Amino acid sequence: MSKFWLLVKQLYTQKVKAKSFIFSILLYVVVISAVMFWSDIKEALFKDEPLQVALVNETDADIESLFKSDNDVEFTFPTEEIAAIEKQVVDGDYDAAIFIKDQEKSLAAEIATYEPLTFNDQLSLSSQLQYAGKLYEVQQLNLSAEQAEKILQSETVISMKNLNEQSSTGKSEDEKAAGIGASFLVGFLIYSFVMTFLSMITTDVASEKGSRVLEVLLASVKPSTHFLAKLTGTFLLALTQIGTLLLVQGLLFMFIDNGSKWDVVLDTINELSVGFIGYAVVFLLLTIVLYLIIGALLGSLVSKVEESSQAMMPAMMLGIIGFYVLLSGMYSPDTLLIKIFSFIPFTSGMVMPLRIGATDISSFAPMLSLLILIGTVVLLFLISLSFYKRSVLTYSSGGIIQKIKTVLKVTT
Amino acid sequence: MTLSINQVTKRYQDFVAVDNLSFTIEKGEIFGLIGQNGAGKTTTFRMILDLQETTEGTIMWNEKHINSINRDILGYLPEERGIFPAMTVESQLYFFGELRGKLRKDLHKEVDYWIERFELEDKRKAKAETLSKGNQQKVQLIASFIHQPEFLILDEPFSGLDPVNKDLLKNAILELKEKGTTILFSSHQMDNVEELCDHLCLLKRGVSLFTGSLLDLKKQYGKTKLTIRTDISKEKLEKLDGVKDIQVGKDQYTLTLEDETYAQSIFDFVSDGKYIEKFSLDYLTLDEIFKDKVGGTNV
Numbered sequence: 001m002s003k004f005w006l007l008v009k010q011l012y013t014q015k016v017k018a019k020s021f022i023f024s025i026l027l028y029v030v031v032i033s034a035v036m037f038w039s040d041i042k043e044a045l046f047k048d049e050p051l052q053v054a055l056v057n058e059t060d061a062d063i064e065s066l067f068k069s070d071n072d073v074e075f076t077f078p079t080e081e082i083a084a085i086e087k088q089v090v091d092g093d094y095d096a097a098i099f100i101k102d103q104e105k106s107l108a109a110e111i112a113t114y115e116p117l118t119f120n121d122q123l124s125l126s127s128q129l130q131y132a133g134k135l136y137e138v139q140q141l142n143l144s145a146e147q148a149e150k151i152l153q154s155e156t157v158i159s160m161k162n163l164n165e166q167s168s169t170g171k172s173e174d175e176k177a178a179g180i181g182a183s184f185l186v187g188f189l190i191y192s193f194v195m196t197f198l199s200m201i202t203t204d205v206a207s208e209k210g211s212r213v214l215e216v217l218l219a220s221v222k223p224s225t226h227f228l229a230k231l232t233g234t235f236l237l238a239l240t241q242i243g244t245l246l247l248v249q250g251l252l253f254m255f256i257d258n259g260s261k262w263d264v265v266l267d268t269i270n271e272l273s274v275g276f277i278g279y280a281v282v283f284l285l286l287t288i289v290l291y292l293i294i295g296a297l298l299g300s301l302v303s304k305v306e307e308s309s310q311a312m313m314p315a316m317m318l319g320i321i322g323f324y325v326l327l328s329g330m331y332s333p334d335t336l337l338i339k340i341f342s343f344i345p346f347t348s349g350m351v352m353p354l355r356i357g358a359t360d361i362s363s364f365a366p367m368l369s370l371l372i373l374i375g376t377v378v379l380l381f382l383i384s385l386s387f388y389k390r391s392v393l394t395y396s397s398g399g400i401i402q403k404i405k406t407v408l409k410v411t412t
Numbered sequence: 413m414t415l416s417i418n419q420v421t422k423r424y425q426d427f428v429a430v431d432n433l434s435f436t437i438e439k440g441e442i443f444g445l446i447g448q449n450g451a452g453k454t455t456t457f458r459m460i461l462d463l464q465e466t467t468e469g470t471i472m473w474n475e476k477h478i479n480s481i482n483r484d485i486l487g488y489l490p491e492e493r494g495i496f497p498a499m500t501v502e503s504q505l506y507f508f509g510e511l512r513g514k515l516r517k518d519l520h521k522e523v524d525y526w527i528e529r530f531e532l533e534d535k536r537k538a539k540a541e542t543l544s545k546g547n548q549q550k551v552q553l554i555a556s557f558i559h560q561p562e563f564l565i566l567d568e569p570f571s572g573l574d575p576v577n578k579d580l581l582k583n584a585i586l587e588l589k590e591k592g593t594t595i596l597f598s599s600h601q602m603d604n605v606e607e608l609c610d611h612l613c614l615l616k617r618g619v620s621l622f623t624g625s626l627l628d629l630k631k632q633y634g635k636t637k638l639t640i641r642t643d644i645s646k647e648k649l650e651k652l653d654g655v656k657d658i659q660v661g662k663d664q665y666t667l668t669l670e671d672e673t674y675a676q677s678i679f680d681f682v683s684d685g686k687y688i689e690k691f692s693l694d695y696l697t698l699d700e701i702f703k704d705k706v707g708g709t710n711v
Contacts, residue, residue, distance in 0.1 A: 006511055014498055212494030216556070219461045219488040220511050393463055409425050 003221045004229050011204065011233030016240060024196060028245050033252060036261050050074040051121055054085050054094045058101040061139055066132045073124065090114050098125070100132070105140050107133040178271030179357025180330060186280045187326040187350040190287050193238055194319050194349075197288060198295040198312055201234045205299030205392075206308035214392060223389040230296050231289070238288050272357065279366050280353045283373070287349030290377050291315060297384040301403045303395040311400060322347030326354060333358040343369050345376035414439045414594050415460070415563065420469030422455050422618075429455040431618040432469070437596060437611070442589055444605040445598045446698075447615030448706060453598040454491060456615075457565050460596075461488055473563070484513035487561035491568045491598075495552050497541035501532060504540060504551060505558050512559035519558065526554040530580060546577055553581065557588060564588065566597035570604050582608065602699040616706050630695035635672040637700070640665055641690035642682050652678055664690060 001009070015021055034041065051073045057063050067075045078085055082099065089097050089112055097112045109129045111117075117125070131152075138148040208214040217226055253262040269277070298311040325347060329338040333354050342352040348369045355361050387407070396406035415437040422430040430452040437443040445453050458464040460471055462479050471478040473485075495504055502523065509519040527536055530550045540548055549572055557564050566585075570578055585608060589595060599605050605612060606626065614622040614629075622629050636656075641664045649658055649665060654674025659666040669675065675693045682688060696704075 001510065003511055006507070010496075010499075010507055014496070018498075208494075211497070212490050212492040213496060214494070215463070215490040216488060216494060216508070216552075217511070218463055219486060220483050393458070 004225050004232075007217070007221065007226060007229035008233040008236070011230065012236055015200065015204075015233075015237050021237070021241070025241055025244050025248070028192075029248050029252065032249055036253070036264070037257075040257070051096070051117075052076070052094045053125070054078050054088070054097040056082065056085060056097065056099045058099065059107070059136070061136055063100060063107075063132050063136065066135065067128060073121070086112055095121075096125070098129070100129075105137070107136040109133075176358050178268050179276065180333065180354070182268060182272055182276070182280070183333075183354035183357040184326070184330060186284065186353045187323065189242075190284050190349045191319055191323040191326075193242065193284070193288055194291045195316065196241075197234055197238050198291045198315055198319070199309075200237070201230055201292050201295035202299040202312040202315075203305060203308045204234070205230060205296050206302045206311070207305040209300060209302065209392060210304035210306075218392065223392055224385055226392075227296060227385055227388045231292050234292050234295075235289060238292075242284075275363075275366075276353065276357045279356050279370070282370065283349040283353055286370075286373050286377055290345060290349075290373065290380065291319065293377065293380050293384050297388060297391070298400070300388050300392045301400060301407070303397070314400070318346040319350075322350040326350045329354050329358075343372060345373045348373055414441075414474060415596070416472045417456075417460075418470045418472070420456075420459065420471060421467050422452070422459060422464065423467040429618050430459070433613075433615075433618070433620050434469075435611075435613045435620070435623045437594055439594055440589060440592050441610050442585065442595045442597070442608050444609035444612035445596060445615065446600075446602070446605055446612060446702065447598075450617070451615040452618040453615060454567060455618075457488070457567055457596075457598075460565065461486060482513075484559065485562040487512075487557045487559065487564040487593075489553055489556040489564075489566045489569055491571075493545075493549055493552050493572075495540045495548060495555065498539055500537050500539055501527070501543070501551050502536045505555055508555040509558040512561070514559045522558055522560065526558065526584075529584065530554060546573055549573060550577065550580075553584075557593070560591070561593065563594045563596070566595065568598055568600065570599055570601050578604070602697065602702055606698045614702065614705055621705050626698070629698075629701060633696045633701060633704075635675070635693045635695055636669045637694045637696050638667040638669055638675060638678065639690060639692045639694070640667070640678075640682055640688070642688065644682060652681060654678070 050069070050071060053073055053075050055064065055067055055075050055077050057077070064075075064077050069075050076094075078088075085094070085097050088094050092114070095113065095115070096117060099110045099112070101108055107129075111122075111125065134152060135148065138151055143151070205214075208217070214226075221229075250262070250265075253259065253265055294315045295312060298315060299308060302308055302311045322341065325337060325341040329335065329351065338351055338355060341347045342355050342365070352366055352369045356366050391403075391407045394403075394407045396403050398406070417433055417435050420430060420433045421428065433452070433456065435443070445456060447453055455464065459466050460478060462483070473481050496507075499507065505523045505527070506516055506519055509522070510516060527533060530553075532547065532550060532554075535543060535547060540551060543551065553566075553569060556566070569581060569585075573581060582604065585595060585597075597608075609626055611625050612623075612629070613620055622632075646658055646660060646665065649655060649667065652674075654670045655667050655678070656670050657668040659668075667678070669678075672693065679688075679691055682691065
């Protein structure tokens with residue numbers, strides 16, 4: 001076995017058996033499963049009593065039929081006096097009472113409560129009342145039930161036609177919704193993997209340097225071999241973690257709840273284009289490589305392992321910025337901020353998949369962003385390789401800038 | 413000639429770490445590099461190991477430039493100890509052996525031999541981080557020569573070892589020498605250098621103060637250290653010809669003579685033709701010579 005592969009094997013076997021590595025995979029599985037099965041978990045653990053609502057219709061119209069009871073809200077239609085019903089609300093027999101009356105041919109509703117309603121309950125009641133209000137006004141026009149229904153159910157069919165041939169064909173809303181969901185998942189995975197493996201490689205190089213075992217290693221292998229072995233070993237660990245995660249998660253989805261969530265995953269994948277998946281994978285892998293290079297370089301600068309968290313802070317900040325920009329684009333993925341950060345190599349991995357998945361974007365933009373990312377990876381690799389040779393055996397105190405100055409001073 | 417360092421200088425922006433250093437080491441020889449902290453020992457080692465480049469001068473191994481040789485013939489124990497904390501003793505030794513180009517199957521015998529020799533049998537499967545400092549040091553030491561290097565560099569190998577382990581190490585170094593390994597080592601403990609080295613180089617702030625055989629260095633000073641046990645008072649001894657200095661010990665005096673030729677007349681005076689318990693004329697110890705050369709400060 002060559003020295004390069006010996007170093008890779010040593011790093012890989014040591015880390016892959018570490019409890020923290022296995023634990024982190026389990027943690028990912030638990031978090032992703034909790035998100036996917038949230039509605040089931042919520043139902044099982046926090047089964048709420050439906051909201052008790054008394055509805056008093058003071059108009060002549062048949063409005064009661066519009067308010068159907070379900071798991072969340074149970075409507076009753078008492079005929080007592082208003083004061084009596086209000087007392088029942090105060091006593092807690094009802095959570096709310098709705099008094100509906102006519103006000104100049106429009107519907108007016110008053111919601112009386114003793115304990116304030118939650119925002120969601122309030123929203124749900126309001127939307128039902130709005131619908132009832134529209135129906136009431138349509139009824140005033142003396143239309144037939146079918147005519148009224150037609151007006152209320154009317155929906156404009158909107159399709160997109162993109163006249164720019166350079167740009168990809170317009171996406172449907174479903175595609176965009178799937179794109180946003182998948183982009184968030186990709187962005188989140190890139191962010192968390194980048195942070196995990198950045199930390200791993202920085203700490204690993206720093207601990208070897210701090211414990212001086214690096215001097216022994218570098219007496220028999222070239223610094224460039226060591227640098228490449230660290231990158232390769234950690235990258236293989238990242239692939240192992242991603243692979244294991246996908247496998248375990250996939251199996252869980254397939255076998256729990258008759259594969260209901262597996263169908264959701266397949267549906268989402270079907271909504272996504274091959275281009276999106278391809279780009280997402282390439283951006284994921286390249287961004288991990290980019291941050292590994294930075295991590296190894298930062299690790300080589302510190303004198304002892306305790307300084308590694310301070311050293312990796314600048315790279316962590318870049319990752320966090322990317323993640324926050326991604327979050328900002330969850331509801332409007334077309335902002336200028338998103339566009340700018342989708343071309344910056346340290347954040348493009350998190351932001352560009354969102355633009356590809358959730359917006360109508362020309363094929364040129366992702367390609368350009370990818371080229372910038374590849375160019376940065378290559379450039380940073382060459383710079384880091386040359387700097388690593390000099391920094392890895394230089395011990396100095398002070399902040400990162402001071403350490404870089406010292407390395408330049410003692411090696412030039 | 414095996415290793416030859418020719419007028420090597422290592423200059424940084426604002427100071428010179430090694431200045432015009434030259435020495436040679438013959439095959440199978442133990443060579444000591446001694447000097448205070450910051451004298452340039454580790455820098456010299458790093459230049460030999462190609463971890464740092466020389467500013468001027470050349471380092472040759474068997475007439476070939478050191479940068480062009482196969483590094484597997486080298487073994488190195490750095491001054492500050494470092495091993496992989498989460499690896500077991502055994503796998504650590506195999507890893508370093510394989511890294512130095514040996515096949516795993518060829519290492520079994522060596523690993524077993526040295527583990528037993530350094531009394532680490534019960535620690536074979538223990539993780540390095542669970543070992544005592546002394547045992548960690550032994551593991552790292554074995555790791556530095558498990559691949560049977562032609563040339564072994566040991567930076568402060570004795571520091572932190574107890575007397576029993578020091579003897580183990582000393583014997584191991586002599587055994588390696590017998591097998592033909594060329595050894596270069598640095599030490600603050602002059603007694604070890606004195607016992608082991610054939611030749612040495614004395615460094616002060618990057619400059620060589622002496623390079624050559626230990627005996628030649630001692631001969632430079634001559635046999636000027638005289639230890640006697642007598643009832644004669646210090647005042648009387650001080651007045652004798654050729655006595656530079658007197659140190660009073662528990663039950664003896666240590667005189668420093670200007671020249672060893674004065675010893676005969678002092679012997680005649682002290683013994684007065686009768687039996688005398690102790691009269692010993694010696695070379696200065698390396699420790700004393702070192703202090704004299706570098707200015708009496710701590711080693």
